[in-house]
Amino acid sequence: MKQFVAITGRLKWLGLLGLLGYLTPYAHLKLLSLFWLLCLVEIVCDWSALGQALRQLMGIPITYLSYKGKLPSKTNYQLKNSYILPFKGQWTVVNGSTEKELSHSWEIPSQRYAYDFLILDEAGKSYEEDQLSPHSYYCYGRDIIAPCDGMIIDMKDGYEDSLVDGKGSADCRAKDIRGNYILIQHPNREYSLIAHIRKNSFTVKAGDEVKQGQVLAQSGNTGNTSEPHIHFQLQAGKSFYLAAGLPVGFTHIGFQKKNSYSLFDSRPTQIGVDSVENRTYIGRGWEVENLC
Numbered sequence: 001m002k003q004f005v006a007i008t009g010r011l012k013w014l015g016l017l018g019l020l021g022y023l024t025p026y027a028h029l030k031l032l033s034l035f036w037l038l039c040l041v042e043i044v045c046d047w048s049a050l051g052q053a054l055r056q057l058m059g060i061p062i063t064y065l066s067y068k069g070k071l072p073s074k075t076n077y078q079l080k081n082s083y084i085l086p087f088k089g090q091w092t093v094v095n096g097s098t099e100k101e102l103s104h105s106w107e108i109p110s111q112r113y114a115y116d117f118l119i120l121d122e123a124g125k126s127y128e129e130d131q132l133s134p135h136s137y138y139c140y141g142r143d144i145i146a147p148c149d150g151m152i153i154d155m156k157d158g159y160e161d162s163l164v165d166g167k168g169s170a171d172c173r174a175k176d177i178r179g180n181y182i183l184i185q186h187p188n189r190e191y192s193l194i195a196h197i198r199k200n201s202f203t204v205k206a207g208d209e210v211k212q213g214q215v216l217a218q219s220g221n222t223g224n225t226s227e228p229h230i231h232f233q234l235q236a237g238k239s240f241y242l243a244a245g246l247p248v249g250f251t252h253i254g255f256q257k258k259n260s261y262s263l264f265d266s267r268p269t270q271i272g273v274d275s276v277e278n279r280t281y282i283g284r285g286w287e288v289e290n291l292c
C-alpha cells in the first residue's frame, strides 16, 4: 500500500504537462491535468494524519479565544502541584523552554511549554552502534515515571516504533503523532501528557491511581519522532488540541550545562536555568536529573 501511495505521489506531477494544453495549440493535452486527481490517493490514505493536523490547527485560535489571548505564562500562572522529571537518571533537554525562542512549539498553545528529553554521551551522541535501530539509543526502553500523583485518564498502546533514518526526519508508523501515550490527571486541573512510549511497555492502565515516581511505562520511538525520546507536557485540560500548555518548573532536580550538546545540535541553548521558589525552569542544552 505504501508503495502504491508513493507511486501515485510521483505520477501526480504528470499533471504539470496539462499546462501544455493551455500554452500550445494541442488542447487535448489539458487532459493530462487529470493526473492531479492522484493527490486524492495521498489525502485519503493519510486521512488520520490530515485530520490530526486540522484539529491541531483549529485548536490554536479556539484556545487563544478561550483564554482571551492571555495564555498561561511563568508570570501569570502559579503551579498547583509539585512535579519531578518523568524519568530516572540524567537526561538532556533537546526541545523546550519557557523562553519563546527555545520553546518546543510556541505557536501551538498545548505544546508551548512541552519538553523533549533524551540521553547524550560525552561525545554528543545519543546512540551507539547502529544509528538506524531505535534499540541503539541510550534512552530507549528506559523507565518513565509519574511526575506527580494522579489518575490515568487516557492512554494509547499498540503503535510500533517509527523508523529512524538518521537524518532527523520521521517515518511515522502511528496514526497519532503522539504514538503511544499516557495522560495523567493531577489535582487542581493540571494534566501530564507523556508521548512516544514503547509498545507493550505499560505497567498501568486507564483508571489507575499513580504516585509520584511510580513506573508507568518505557520510553520508545512511536509517533512523530526522528529518534527515541520522551515528550512531556503539562496541560490545563484533557484535550491535546484545546488545552493550554502550562509552564512547569520541576522540584528537587539537579542540572548542569551539557558540555557536548553543541556536537549534537547547533541550535542555541538556554543560557541559564531559572529557579523560583524551589521550582527550576529548565531548557535546551541542560542535563537534568531528579535528586530524590
Ligand SMILES: [Zn+2]
Residues within 6 Å of the ligand: 095, 104, 114, 115, 116, 230, 231, 232
Ligand atoms: Zn516533543
